[in-house]
Amino acid sequence: ERQEVRPYNRQRLLVVANRLPVSAVRRGEDSWSLEISAGGLVSALLGVKEFEARWIGWAGVNVPDEVGQKALTKALAEKRCIPVFLDEEIVHQYYNGYCNNILWPLFHYLGLPQEDRLATTRSFQSQFAAYKKANQMFADVVNEHYEEGDVVWCHDYHLMFLPKCLKEYNSKMKVGWFLHTPFPSSEIHRTLPSRSELLRSVLAADLVGFHTYDYARHFVSACTRILGIEGTPEGVEDQGKLTRVAAFPIGIDSERFIRALEVPDVIQHMKELKERFAGRKVMLGVDRLDMIKGIPQKILAFEKFLEENANWRDKVVLLQIAVPTRTDVPEYQKLTSQVHEIVGRINGRFGTLTAVPIHHLDRSLDFYALCALYAVTDVALVTSLRDGMNLVSYEFVACQESKKGVLILSEFAGAAQSLGAGAILVNPWNITEVAASIGQALNMSPEEREKRHRHNFHHVKTHTAQEWAETFVSELNDTVIEAQLRISK
Numbered sequence: 001e002r003q004e005v006r007p008y009n010r011q012r013l014l015v016v017a018n019r020l021p022v023s024a025v026r027r028g029e030d031s032w033s034l035e036i037s038a039g040g041l042v043s044a045l046l047g048v049k050e051f052e053a054r055w056i057g058w059a060g061v062n063v064p065d066e067v068g069q070k071a072l073t074k075a076l077a078e079k080r081c082i083p084v085f086l087d088e089e090i091v092h093q094y095y096n097g098y099c100n101n102i103l104w105p106l107f108h109y110l111g112l113p114q115e116d117r118l119a120t121t122r123s124f125q126s127q128f129a130a131y132k133k134a135n136q137m138f139a140d141v142v143n144e145h146y147e148e149g150d151v152v153w154c155h156d157y158h159l160m161f162l163p164k165c166l167k168e169y170n171s172k173m174k175v176g177w178f179l180h181t182p183f184p185s186s187e188i189h190r191t192l193p194s195r196s197e198l199l200r201s202v203l204a205a206d207l208v209g210f211h212t213y214d215y216a217r218h219f220v221s222a223c224t225r226i227l228g229i230e231g232t233p234e235g236v237e238d239q240g241k242l243t244r245v246a247a248f249p250i251g252i253d254s255e256r257f258i259r260a261l262e263v264p265d266v267i268q269h270m271k272e273l274k275e276r277f278a279g280r281k282v283m284l285g286v287d288r289l290d291m292i293k294g295i296p297q298k299i300l301a302f303e304k305f306l307e308e309n310a311n312w313r314d315k316v317v318l319l320q321i322a323v324p325t326r327t328d329v330p331e332y333q334k335l336t337s338q339v340h341e342i343v344g345r346i347n348g349r350f351g352t353l354t355a356v357p358i359h360h361l362d363r364s365l366d367f368y369a370l371c372a373l374y375a376v377t378d379v380a381l382v383t384s385l386r387d388g389m390n391l392v393s394y395e396f397v398a399c400q401e402s403k404k405g406v407l408i409l410s411e412f413a414g415a416a417q418s419l420g421a422g423a424i425l426v427n428p429w430n431i432t433e434v435a436a437s438i439g440q441a442l443n444m445s446p447e448e449r450e451k452r453h454r455h456n457f458h459h460v461k462t463h464t465a466q467e468w469a470e471t472f473v474s475e476l477n478d479t480v481i482e483a484q485l486r487i488s489k
């Protein structure tokens, strides 16, 4: 694979993320079937023509035997993917433990449930050790595949220890790190026992990126307060070494959504949905079923709206599509039953023999079904308690050229900074306010909707995922060149 001729001599980009963008299913001792999952990051990088991207990450399956590992490596190579093999114990401690039970809630300002807090405090050290070990395993694979001139782009809170490991292997490696979640206030980050080690390791990168300027500012002030090192307008400077810190707001591949609306299957599906909900306004929520998405709060706000607006009860329907994630974690199981209970109660209270106010689906929808749903929606409800960016809000806007529906958006989603002028911004914790916003959205004049939609649509069309990836990588290249110039002066 290393001798492969590079088409057009494009720069190689090694994208390192916890999960590879494929799902692998074992079909036999040495055979695997693979399916590429088209997330935002995948389409962002597929669209970037200047680079030849390769992926390094965990395939999401435990493959203890060498025969299986070899076969999977070979199958993945065809998709330009390189696996990191993690055993069950590491996955348990690093992924379920440190990443999802400690960093994820902390970065989203959500505390742990009381009964878990002490247990987590006790297991902290062993989970952090596993986190470092896993990051070192990622670094080993990167190092093995690295060629001079490659750009290495590390992603997300799973891999905060990776920049340091990589620079220890090769101080000349161009390393960037991007965080997809919020970076919390330094007062929150301060509570992490591993606070300094994580910051120092991230600072080993040449470029550190966040979705918003606020997150970047929180990161710089954490470095100043916790490590006592200088923040500068460009980033963080420690003993003459500058780490550039900046905001790179992600976008979507908007054309992919716009084009989908012309596909006959999607048009047919839209027609069916319109017939199904004729005479009613459609409100939509699409989220992973996660604490951060504020699904129970959203449904309670909808209940309040129905309570106070009897005239709307048979004229509006809320479709909530919630893909289950991390289903083996008790907290997530609790959230699922909590949501089911609230939905059941509200449907019992306001439903009739022929119609219910909430359709709640615990599942993922395929791309075309999702586009059709976005396109027929009158009001989208994105009420995340915290969210790095939130791409659902972008996807909805991309599909609304004909309908010009209203976006109700949490002020705690990164997207509030880019779509704030077109959306109705809400504090998701205040269900009275969200309920009032639902009324405002449903009653909004066509002129006002048009004006707001124009603003958001323009943003979504011009700030694409491809542009995001290109900007990050070229900034990383520039940062390294500038640093070399500074040293040679």
Ligand code: ADQ
Residues within 6 Å of the ligand: 039, 040, 180, 181, 250, 286, 287, 288, 321, 322, 323, 363, 364, 365, 366, 370, 387, 388, 389, 390, 391, 392, 393, 395
């Ligand atoms: P997520 O928390 O996963 O991403 P989001 O940005 O909304 O949140 O992306 C979710 C993606 O999954 C969207 O592309 C959406 O279409 C899809 N999806 C969600 N529910 C679905 C369903 N029921 N059926 C089908 N598809 C569904 C993390 C951060 C975000 C950040 C992104 C990108 O938490 O804040 O915006 O990374 O950086």
